[in-house]
Amino acid sequence: MFDNIPLAPADPLLDLKKAVDSDSSPHKVNLGIGIYQNDEGQIHEPYCAKEKLSFEDPGHNYTASTGIDEYLVHAAELVFGPNSETLASQRVASVQTIAGTGAIHLGALFLRKVATTPGQKVYVGTPTWGNHEPLFKLVATHLEKYNYYDRDERGVDLRSCLAAIRAAPEKSIFIFQVCCHNPTGADFSSPQWQLIADEMKKRNHVPMFDFAYQGLGSGENEDAYPIRLFAAQGFEMLVCQSFSKNFGLYSERVGILHVVTRSRKAAQCTLSQLQRLIRAEFSSSPAYGARLVNTILKDQMLRQTWVAELDLMRSRLQHNRLRLYESFQVLEMLCRPGHVPAKFNGRGCMIRVNVRTDKRLWKQLDEVKRKAREQLKYLEQYALDYQRSMSGIFAEQPVDGTIVITSPVLSNSRVPREC
Ligand SMILES: Cc1ncc(COP(=O)(O)O)c(C=O)c1O
Numbered sequence: 001m002f003d004n005i006p007l008a009p010a011d012p013l014l015d016l017k018k019a020v021d022s023d024s025s026p027h028k029v030n031l032g033i034g035i036y037q038n039d040e041g042q043i044h045e046p047y048c049a050k051e052k053l054s055f056e057d058p059g060h061n062y063t064a065s066t067g068i069d070e071y072l073v074h075a076a077e078l079v080f081g082p083n084s085e086t087l088a089s090q091r092v093a094s095v096q097t098i099a100g101t102g103a104i105h106l107g108a109l110f111l112r113k114v115a116t117t118p119g120q121k122v123y124v125g126t127p128t129w130g131n132h133e134p135l136f137k138l139v140a141t142h143l144e145k146y147n148y149y150d151r152d153e154r155g156v157d158l159r160s161c162l163a164a165i166r167a168a169p170e171k172s173i174f175i176f177q178v179c180c181h182n183p184t185g186a187d188f189s190s191p192q193w194q195l196i197a198d199e200m201k202k203r204n205h206v207p208m209f210d211f212a213y214q215g216l217g218s219g220e221n222e223d224a225y226p227i228r229l230f231a232a233q234g235f236e237m238l239v240c241q242s243f244s245k246n247f248g249l250y251s252e253r254v255g256i257l258h259v260v261t262r263s264r265k266a267a268q269c270t271l272s273q274l275q276r277l278i279r280a281e282f283s284s285s286p287a288y289g290a291r292l293v294n295t296i297l298k299d300q301m302l303r304q305t306w307v308a309e310l311d312l313m314r315s316r317l318q319h320n321r322l323r324l325y326e327s328f329q330v331l332e333m334l335c336r337p338g339h340v341p342a343k344f345n346g347r348g349c350m351i352r353v354n355v356r357t358d359k360r361l362w363k364q365l366d367e368v369k370r371k372a373r374e375q376l377k378y379l380e381q382y383a384l385d386y387q388r389s390m391s392g393i394f395a396e397q398p399v400d401g402t403i404v405i406t407s408p409v410l411s412n413s414r415v416p417r418e419c
Helices: 013-022 047-056 071-080 099-115 132-138 157-165 190-202 223-231 264-281 288-298 298-333 358-375 380-390
Strands: 091-100 124-126 145-147 171-175 206-211 237-242 256-261 404-406
Touching: 013 099, 013 237, 047 288, 047 298, 071 091, 071 223, 071 256, 071 288, 091 099, 091 124, 091 264, 099 132, 099 206, 099 256, 099 264, 124 132, 124 157, 145 157, 157 190, 171 190, 190 223, 206 223, 223 237, 256 264, 256 288
Parallel strands: 124 145, 124 171, 171 206, 206 237
Antiparallel strands: 091 256, 237 256
């Protein structure tokens, strides 16, 4: 039965992770999966919440298939805002998912099996996160594409997005990344979101928001702007919320799918359908990460600490990104003349370099680092900064000859152990 199964195509990102993990060099450059590391290369740990939770000891019984209620309530408030009419009117069906990826999967499955009719189209601007297309393909949904990034303007291609919205058949689904766009780092501005909302409304389209970086762009409330805007305008929509990056809970797989409906009754029916899909797919979600998030969000002190940590992460990211950019300028090794980083946000920036593949880029960055250490050793602090700025860079799909370098996340934001 299994003799003729062909080898699945390699996933360059996972291969790269394996290679980075097995490399013992202290100077290695991680161009793989996007995690935030501090100056010591460590991932953020929510020590206080862990201690609190361990003291409470909630045990290991199954949780409800739709998830831990209190966690869902606090997380929904983080997305829609504390005074949200959408939440107050109970028009949102929220269910726990296996992180952001699981939220997108469940959302795609729900659209396919329950909410859309055959022929209803789903659109995404490209380039986009490498898993969007596979996730929709898995549920037999084809993605229509439009151009997301304007290489000359080094920013979003609003014209192409609006043209796609106008040309799409009524009630199409549009996938949008809310902030810190992966992989370009280019986000729509508030006025651009307003324009998009106006056009979407005219065609009765439904947005599906992928919210994987709340707080890492401009702030936890500022980043939620597009969702709150669309919610205030009465859109039906889906929101895929992830706590992997902003809480550093990558392996705990903590996420939520919110479906905003037009009535309380529609939300109840939607919830029952989501519950049915979850029951048949994974029955219920892992509890530990969700409990940690809940512990932090419901405690005023822990929440304030988390917000302060996010602020630190953001400013460190921006600092690192600038250093990276300057380093390239100083070394003039990889740059095309006139390379300019795209507008900064919490996650990424695009830098044009003369290489075509991740592997070559990886090798060349390593070389640059070595050279940098030689060339800049007389400028010790600079060299140190330089090294930090490189310690977590990761690259994703090449965009038309341009390698996308997105700098890493978090750190020096550890919660002190004695809390
Ligand atoms: C744009 C985007 N969406 C969703 C995800 C999924 O995040 P997770 O499944 O780890 O929560 C990622 C992860 O890198 C991402 O970049």
